[in-house]
Structure formats: C-alpha cells, structure tokens
Amino acid sequence: MKSAKFLFTIISIMTIFLLAACGNNTDEKAEKPKDQGNKTEDTSYTIEHAMGSTTLDKTPQKVVVLSNEGTEALLALGVKPVGAVQSWLGDPWYDHIKDDMQGVEVVGTESEVNLEKIASLKPDLIIGTKMRQEAVYDQLSAIAPTVFSETLRGDWKENFTLYAKALNLEEKGNEVLSQFDAHVEDVKQKLGDKVNQEVSVVRFMAGKSRIYYTDSFSGVIFNQLGFKRTQPQAELFAADNKLGNLAIEVGKEVIPKMDGDVLFYFTYAPNGDQAALDTAKEWTNDPLWKNLNAVKTGNVHEVSDAIWNTAGGVLAANLMLDDIENIFLKQTK
Missing domain, CATH: 3.40.50.1980 (Nitrogenase molybdenum iron protein domain)
Incomplete structure (x- = not known):
C-alpha cells in the first residue's frame, strides 16, 4: 500500500509540472505576435534617396515635413506631422487640409525653412526635397535622419512611394496609390x-x-x-x-x-x-x-x-x- 501511495504521489507531482509547462508554452505563443510586432518597429532600415542613404533605427514617431506634397503624403498615410512648412496658400494651411493640421507647428516655407524651430521639435525623421532644401541638408541631417526627394512638379507618385518607405509604411502607401489609380479608372470610365x-x-x-x-x-x-x-x-x-x-x-x-x-x-x-x-x-x-x-x-x-x-x-x-x-x-x- 505504501508503494502504491508513493507511486500515486509521484504521478500527481509530474502531472502538475506538465500542466504548468503547457500553460507556459501557451503564454509564450500568445505573446509571440506582440514580440514580433515590437521587433518590426524597432528594426533599423535604410532608405536610398536624392542625397544618398539614411538609416533609421526604428519607425519614426515625430516627423517634420518640408514640402506641401509631402504634407499631403503624411496625412494620406495616417501620420500627423509635428511640424510642416506653411502651405503656399492659406493661413497657414490649405482649406482642404486645415482640419487635419490643427496643432501642427509651422517650420517656415519650402523655400526658407526654420532650422531652430525644427530642432526644437526634436523630430526622429525629417522629410524634404533636394529641389528646395539641398543647401541645408547637412544641417537638417545633424538634427535628425533626413530623407529627400529629388524634385517636385509632377513626380508626386514617386515621391509618395519614397515617403511611405521612410515612414516604414510601404504597404499602406501601396494601398493609397492603388486607391488613387482605381479612382482614375473610375473617372475615365465615366467620361x-x-x-x-x-x-x-x-x-x-x-x-x-x-x-x-x-x-x-x-x-x-x-x-x-x-x-x-x-x-x-x-x-x-x-x-x-x-x-x-x-x-x-x-x-x-x-x-x-x-x-x-x-x-x-x-x-x-x-x-x-x-x-x-x-x-x-x-x-x-x-x-x-x-x-x-x-x-x-x-x-x-x-x-x-x-x-x-x-x-x-x-x-x-x-x-x-x-x-x-x-x-x-x-x-x-
């Protein structure tokens, strides 16, 4: 009888340990998606752009944008900049974006950016354009990682793709462009x-x-x-x-x-x-x-x-x- 009781006790203890181990494994599996998500945000990545290449340590959270079309790109991607250059028309923003730009700091104009103001915002990414700000690229880069498009004019799609990559939102960027192309086709069919x-x-x-x-x-x-x-x-x-x-x-x-x-x-x-x-x-x-x-x-x-x-x-x-x-x-x- 004593041997049977001893054997039963051993089996009970082993069962408890096995159940505890299974519980730990379940918790680890449940946490994995969260860990992977955090890893994606914290993984560094390099962007090739008009001034060379820029490496970001993680997905930026505080962005300053130095072109009007860049501001529209950020808003379309669901990103509200901490600072942006003033719209060419409006006080200080175009009518069609002013509601989404409340609280955003003005950092000069495309032709004359305010470096001190930009630095005071402590951005972790600056997006600009070589066409307007080539002369101050080094100063901007000393403030935060800086990514430049080559030019403006009709190249907004190429620039939009660059900005989406810099923001680590390439998939969202592709979605926005696909929606625009679908809009074009819809209008074309109607006309x-x-x-x-x-x-x-x-x-x-x-x-x-x-x-x-x-x-x-x-x-x-x-x-x-x-x-x-x-x-x-x-x-x-x-x-x-x-x-x-x-x-x-x-x-x-x-x-x-x-x-x-x-x-x-x-x-x-x-x-x-x-x-x-x-x-x-x-x-x-x-x-x-x-x-x-x-x-x-x-x-x-x-x-x-x-x-x-x-x-x-x-x-x-x-x-x-x-x-x-x-x-x-x-x-x-």
Whole structure:
C-alpha cells in the first residue's frame, strides 16, 4: 500500500509540472505576435534617396515635413506631422487640409525653412526635397535622419512611394496609390470618349502668365486619364524647353495657343494678391482670349490653384479628379 501511495504521489507531482509547462508554452505563443510586432518597429532600415542613404533605427514617431506634397503624403498615410512648412496658400494651411493640421507647428516655407524651430521639435525623421532644401541638408541631417526627394512638379507618385518607405509604411502607401489609380479608372470610365478632347491649362500670377503642360501636376493626371494636347502647344514646348514639359511663360501674343477643346485656368494669388487677380482679369478680358474657341463655346473653367497645382500631393490629386468628373459630366446635362 505504501508503494502504491508513493507511486500515486509521484504521478500527481509530474502531472502538475506538465500542466504548468503547457500553460507556459501557451503564454509564450500568445505573446509571440506582440514580440514580433515590437521587433518590426524597432528594426533599423535604410532608405536610398536624392542625397544618398539614411538609416533609421526604428519607425519614426515625430516627423517634420518640408514640402506641401509631402504634407499631403503624411496625412494620406495616417501620420500627423509635428511640424510642416506653411502651405503656399492659406493661413497657414490649405482649406482642404486645415482640419487635419490643427496643432501642427509651422517650420517656415519650402523655400526658407526654420532650422531652430525644427530642432526644437526634436523630430526622429525629417522629410524634404533636394529641389528646395539641398543647401541645408547637412544641417537638417545633424538634427535628425533626413530623407529627400529629388524634385517636385509632377513626380508626386514617386515621391509618395519614397515617403511611405521612410515612414516604414510601404504597404499602406501601396494601398493609397492603388486607391488613387482605381479612382482614375473610375473617372475615365465615366467620361468615356470625352477623354479624346484636347485640353489646355493656364496659370496667372502677378504680372506673369504660363501655359502648363504634360509634366506638371495637372498634366500628369490628364495624361493618366488619356486626354490630348493641341499641336500648337506641342510645337511651342518643342521650341522652348527651359522647363522641359512643365510650363512656359508667355506674352499676350501667345494667347491663341492657349486654345483647346476645353481650357482650364487658375490664379496664384496668396493672401488675395491684387496684382495676380488683376493679371487674370486683364488677360481673360483681352480680345485674343475672347476669340478662343473654348471661350466661344463656353468650355473655359476657372479652377483652384491649390488643388490643380500648388498643393501637389495625393489628396489634391483625388480632389482634382472629382473636379474633372463634375466639369465634364456637366457638359452632357
């Protein structure tokens, strides 16, 4: 009997140990996803960009962004920057982003960033662009890891992909771009053969007027939709390509070449700049302008400079698509 009791006691103790071990294994398995998630955030990664390569020790939490299109990229990715350069239009932000930018510190403008202000925010990532801030790259890099795009203009998709990688949000970035491309295809389908029309895009500024072409922000979107450009404008840009196929500054004698099946124009008038508004009024009242076929047929549309040009990011791109859909579908009503 004593042997049987002893054997029973041994078996009971072993059972308790086995159950405890199983419980520990279960806890370890339950914790694994959390551990892996933390490891992903803490793993360093290197970003190749316009100024070389930058290594980040972990996913950044406090980001300063130094371009308008970069600000839109962050917001689209669900990241609110701690600091950003002021919008070209607005006080201090564009109307279409101001609600999402409450509490964000202004760190100067794209052309003149405030290094002391940036440093005071103690960011763990700075996103900028070589086109605007190449001269202060070393100073920015001394503050925090810094990633630069090459240029701005119509290259917002390439820049967006770079920014998503820098933020360790590449998968989310791909999702945002896929949604935009789907939006393009949706608008394209709704417009049907209207995309076979020739479009023209004009911008007025204080004492200046420009024709914007295929490499501009609006131009890239029109290209993706399949719209055409006029032969006179193709010849104009072939003859003068100082800015490539971005834009060309013109005098009034070139107004006839602003024509198209549909003409869009916008005015850059920060703080209600009267000189810019006067330029737009003067040109759109000129006899040459009034003689354009687009004017005579009622196919001239004034649109937002912020949405169609200045903001330059994914949020504005989606809003521009909405504008195009509304304008072209109204023609059939």
